[in-house]
Amino acid sequence: MFQRVVPSAPVRPQGGGRRRHGDQEVLAAIVFVATSGCTWNQLPPGFGPSCVTAFRRFTEWSQARVWTKLHRLILDELGSQGELDWSRCAIDSVSVRAVKGLLTGPNPTDRGKSGSTIHLIVDRRGLPISLGISAANTHDSQALQPLVQGIPPIRSPRGPRRRRPAKLHADKGYDYSHLRRWLRTRGIIPRIARRGIENSTHLGRHRWVVERTIAWLTGCRRLHRRYERKPDHFLAFTALAAALI
DSSP states (O other): OGGGTSOOOOOOTTOOSOOOOOHHHHHHHHHHHHHHOOOGGGOOGGGSSOHHHHHHHHHHHHHTTHHHHHHHHHHHHHHHTTOOOOSOEEEEEEEEEEOSSSSOEEOTTTTTOEEEEEEEEEOTTOOEEEEEEEETTSOGGGGHHHHHHTOOOBOOSSSSOBOOOSEEEEOGGGOOHHHHHHHHHTTOEEEEOOTTTSOGGGTHHHHHHHHHHHHHHTTSGGGSEEOOSSHHHHHHHHHHHHHHO
16 A cells, blocks of 8 residues: 555666665654654664665655555545544644744643644544644644644545544534534534533543544654654654554
């Protein structure tokens, strides 16, 4: 499946040079960096490609949106087999420390330290269908519309592609009337907890799947703390982790 989205190797018109490492070898090295959380310089030599080669290929594939294409290809395969449940979707976020780079800001839940936030929407079974990142001081409610609009058209067992869930569950951080109206205009029933009305002990009845998915994502230790200066590199690691789920 990975070969369907990876770009072809560039041709050297002058010929010569060293043999280019295979895509599978480099992919194994990148997955090791993502799951172990080590730096590129700490990549063990047993993988074949050097740390410079792995980072260069990761940058090349990130610019070509390989990880996003791989994630969407997996969603298409699951959707065509009826493995995606659109009856209930859930949205949530998680904040991580960020050393430097764009889309970072003071985290109000971490004593104002610099950080970024990962936002995601999952289906009823917890499979991530839309991802995004923002500065840690960006309110969660501001990510709802971009995430819903970012759901790709996914194949279905029957009929046209689908990109809208029947219901969307969210916690009290998304309790705003304009968000409810916006979801209804798109044919999505909002199931957002109301501040001061609903008891927090009942919020996890349908939303626990997104919290479980967040735990799975942070199992890729490269997402524990953001070291990437460029936000597209951090988003690439997030998309890769979503594809690995």
